[in-house]
Amino acid sequence: MKWVKRIMFIIIGLGFVYAALVLFLILSGTKEQPTATPDTVLILGAQVRGTSKDHAYPSTVLKERLDAAIPYLKKYSKTTVIVCGGQGEDEPDSEANVMAEYLRVHGISQKRILIEDTSTRTKENILNAQKKQKLGNTVLVTSDFHMYRSKLLAKRLGISEVSGLPSVSKSSAVFKTYVREICALGYGLLFDH
Numbered sequence: 001m002k003w004v005k006r007i008m009f010i011i012i013g014l015g016f017v018y019a020a021l022v023l024f025l026i027l028s029g030t031k032e033q034p035t036a037t038p039d040t041v042l043i044l045g046a047q048v049r050g051t052s053k054d055h056a057y058p059s060t061v062l063k064e065r066l067d068a069a070i071p072y073l074k075k076y077s078k079t080t081v082i083v084c085g086g087q088g089e090d091e092p093d094s095e096a097n098v099m100a101e102y103l104r105v106h107g108i109s110q111k112r113i114l115i116e117d118t119s120t121r122t123k124e125n126i127l128n129a130q131k132k133q134k135l136g137n138t139v140l141v142t143s144d145f146h147m148y149r150s151k152l153l154a155k156r157l158g159i160s161e162v163s164g165l166p167s168v169s170k171s172s173a174v175f176k177t178y179v180r181e182i183c184a185l186g187y188g189l190l191f192d193h
Contacts, residue, residue, distance in 0.1 A: 041080070048094075146181060
C-alpha cells in the first residue's frame with residue numbers, strides 16, 4: 001500500500017507543478033502591450049447572447065474584448081480590424097456579425113471592418129483571418145487569460161509580427177475560465193501546431 005500512496009503523491013505533486021507552470025505562462029500574457037505600428041487588429045470572438053438575430057448582443061467577455069479594442073482602433077485609424085467568430089448552436093447570430101455591429105455603433109467605420117464568421121475555435125479564427133488579407137504587424141485582442149495561448153497559436157501559424165491587447169476579465173466566472181485555460185493551454189502546447 002505504501003507504494004500506491006507514493007505514486008499518488010507523485011502524480012498529485014506533478015499536477016500542481018504543471019498547473020503552476022501553465023498559470024505562470026497564462027499570467028505572463030496578461031501583461032502584453034500592443035505595438036505602436038499596427039497593420040491589422042484581430043479581435044477573437046466569444047459567446048453571443050440574445051433571443052433573435054435582431055436582438056443579439058455580446059456576452060460580458062466579448063464586450064470586454066470589444067471595449068478594449070475601440071480606443072486602440074480610434075488611435076490607429078488606418079488599421080484594418082478583423083472580427084472573428086462563427087455562430088454556435090446556442091447563438092442567435094455569428095459572433096463576428098455582432099462584433100462588427102458593436103464596433104460600428106461605437107464609431108468604427110464599416111470600411112475598416114472585415115468579417116470572418118465561419119470559425120469555431122481560436123486556431124480557426126487566426127487561420128481564417130489570414131485568408132481575408134495579408135495581416136502584417138498584427139495586434140490580437142482577446143481576454144487576458146487567453147492571450148498567451150492566442151499569441152502562441154499565431155506564431156505557430158506563421159504570424160511573426162504579433163503583439164497583444166488583453167482585455168481585463170471582470171466576470172464572475174474568472175476562476176472557471178482560468179481553470180479551463182490551464183487545460184486548454186496544456187493541450188495547445190502539445191498538440192496545436
